Amino acid sequence: MIWILVFPLMIPFLTAVFSFLYRERDLGRWIAVGGSALAVLAAVALMKQVLSDDVVAGQMGEWAAPFGITLVADRLSAIMVLLTAISGLAVSLYATAEIDQTLERLGFHTILQILLGGVTGAFLTGDLFNLYVWFEVMLIASFGLLILGGERRQIDGAVKYVTLNLVSTVLFLSGIGLLYGVTGTLNMADLRGAVAASDRQGVLTVISVFFLIAFSMKAAAFPLFSWLPASYHTPTFVVSAIFAGLLTKVGVYSLMRIFTLIFDSEDSFFQDVLIWVAVLTMITGVLGALAQTEVRRILSYQIISSIGFLLLGLAIGTPLALAGAIFYLMHNIIVKVLLFLVAGVMERLSGGSDLRFTGGLYKSAPLLAVLFLIPAFSLAGFPPFSGFWAKVLLVKATLDVQAWVVAGVALAVGLLTIYSMTTIWAEAFWKAHPDDREPVLDDLGPDKVGMLTPIVLLCGLSLILGFFPQPFITLAEQAAAQLLDPTAYLAAVLGETAQ
Amino acid sequence: METLLSLTVGVLVAAAVYLMLQRDLLRFLFGLTLISNAANLLIFTSGQLTSGRPPLVPQGAKAPLPGVANALPQALVLTAVVIGFGLFAFSLVLTLRAYTDLGTLKTDDMRVAEPREEEQDA
Numbered sequence: 001m002i003w004i005l006v007f008p009l010m011i012p013f014l015t016a017v018f019s020f021l022y023r024e025r026d027l028g029r030w031i032a033v034g035g036s037a038l039a040v041l042a043a044v045a046l047m048k049q050v051l052s053d054d055v056v057a058g059q060m061g062e063w064a065a066p067f068g069i070t071l072v073a074d075r076l077s078a079i080m081v082l083l084t085a086i087s088g089l090a091v092s093l094y095a096t097a098e099i100d101q102t103l104e105r106l107g108f109h110t111i112l113q114i115l116l117g118g119v120t121g122a123f124l125t126g127d128l129f130n131l132y133v134w135f136e137v138m139l140i141a142s143f144g145l146l147i148l149g150g151e152r153r154q155i156d157g158a159v160k161y162v163t164l165n166l167v168s169t170v171l172f173l174s175g176i177g178l179l180y181g182v183t184g185t186l187n188m189a190d191l192r193g194a195v196a197a198s199d200r201q202g203v204l205t206v207i208s209v210f211f212l213i214a215f216s217m218k219a220a221a222f223p224l225f226s227w228l229p230a231s232y233h234t235p236t237f238v239v240s241a242i243f244a245g246l247l248t249k250v251g252v253y254s255l256m257r258i259f260t261l262i263f264d265s266e267d268s269f270f271q272d273v274l275i276w277v278a279v280l281t282m283i284t285g286v287l288g289a290l291a292q293t294e295v296r297r298i299l300s301y302q303i304i305s306s307i308g309f310l311l312l313g314l315a316i317g318t319p320l321a322l323a324g325a326i327f328y329l330m331h332n333i334i335v336k337v338l339l340f341l342v343a344g345v346m347e348r349l350s351g352g353s354d355l356r357f358t359g360g361l362y363k364s365a366p367l368l369a370v371l372f373l374i375p376a377f378s379l380a381g382f383p384p385f386s387g388f389w390a391k392v393l394l395v396k397a398t399l400d401v402q403a404w405v406v407a408g409v410a411l412a413v414g415l416l417t418i419y420s421m422t423t424i425w426a427e428a429f430w431k432a433h434p435d436d437r438e439p440v441l442d443d444l445g446p447d448k449v450g451m452l453t454p455i456v457l458l459c460g461l462s463l464i465l466g467f468f469p470q471p472f473i474t475l476a477e478q479a480a481a482q483l484l485d486p487t488a489y490l491a492a493v494l495g496e497t498a499q
Numbered sequence: 500m501e502t503l504l505s506l507t508v509g510v511l512v513a514a515a516v517y518l519m520l521q522r523d524l525l526r527f528l529f530g531l532t533l534i535s536n537a538a539n540l541l542i543f544t545s546g547q548l549t550s551g552r553p554p555l556v557p558q559g560a561k562a563p564l565p566g567v568a569n570a571l572p573q574a575l576v577l578t579a580v581v582i583g584f585g586l587f588a589f590s591l592v593l594t595l596r597a598y599t600d601l602g603t604l605k606t607d608d609m610r611v612a613e614p615r616e617e618e619q620d621a
Contacts, residue, residue: 150600
């Protein structure tokens, strides 16, 4: 029972060790790919178990909750673990083509696997302090990936990324300390009861603001997002892709978890704050994207914009809104990884990622154009791509609570997203290359297979999500229902005695 | 004792914020060290202090006597100290590297990744 929770964590760390031992040889990178494939299998197994048992929980070292560390997976956790494993497999495949031997010898695959392990741990843990530790594992690995290679741009981006993320870490840690002081427990399921029963609600509201700020900063929500566009365009494309797909989403996941499980108050103050944070995040993100001319910087601002949509779902908090946010998470993780990987191929082909110096790809590499259009349309929310369903659910939820302005903003942001995606399309694909080059996919040489396979696979997934959305929407609705009514979660973690 | 430690935390945070608002990376880093130590003290203090009663299990007994100090906050602080030390070492090296590569520690002048408009066109 416990093993099924431990495998998704153990596999990345074991893979990290072995790929480090063989980092001097080609074997190292294939160990990383193989390990990532195993992680997908483990995540699928966990998903199956969660679908049949609702919530799977295990006490590490047989220390009963709330004293030991609990690993626990409900539907949301299982979805996130599976998405992490899929993105991990896609990027480690792509990395076999993009990452050169120098970076491999420095341990690129190892750090990537540790990052994946840290992210998975954050999704699986049921203990607040343990969540902090996983955040740190993830953070230090992301620092490593960000600066690996050591170009001036990377160092500059890393300075901002590192410093601002460390500030949010300190806030998170202080919040944990204070919460422990008030409630005397760190187990998230146990905290729910302790927080509800506490007679110091005023102090608890202040403490919850610590978590709100810390996680919003990790999620790159307005106005705490400045580290993201400063750094995400500087490392290698695989690193950008995995950062874009997963890291900010860990912040969103933590917000969802903490503010449904622990601070489940009917307090309208939070809703109001979070709704406007969400709206401003959407708007600043998309406007920032319009002002940029470099592909990765456009996409970085688009990440911020989509974080706004996710926060909107959490802020509204109805079952439909949360289900919309969870479906949006599934869609967005795949699409974001995909767009950054396609951007990597675009850069390799046309010799630069600034749109002013690229062009002509539609004529010379039509396959790439299709592979770009699928995620781009999906992000913009064209039917029947996956982003459309996500936005339908979210906008419908917004209209249901009669937040007309918010719904209007969400639709307008959608329009502007289309505009910003068309900019990339028009500049990189339609217009002629400024140097009259006609780059074709065969220019990739032996890297062609390694680069295109993950892109095609993720495109396939995104299309499945778009054309057959019903099972996934049902899953998202079930996950949302579990978040809003954590009875099964509490029973699984604390056992029958606590009921 | 709790009051004294709380005040210390306050002073540390104030000093840290002052340092972090300077436009110099090294000072920011010192501020960061101060504030993370303030967070550690905060955990320690909020776990409530009991002096002179170590949480030891007497010979033959299975659990410590009631009223002993809570050891958990100290374990948490220990973890946080170790992690904080690692992160500080990393940031220090990053700062050194930023100084040699970018030639400055003034955060306002660090514009390599996000060049100003006119530099971009040049």
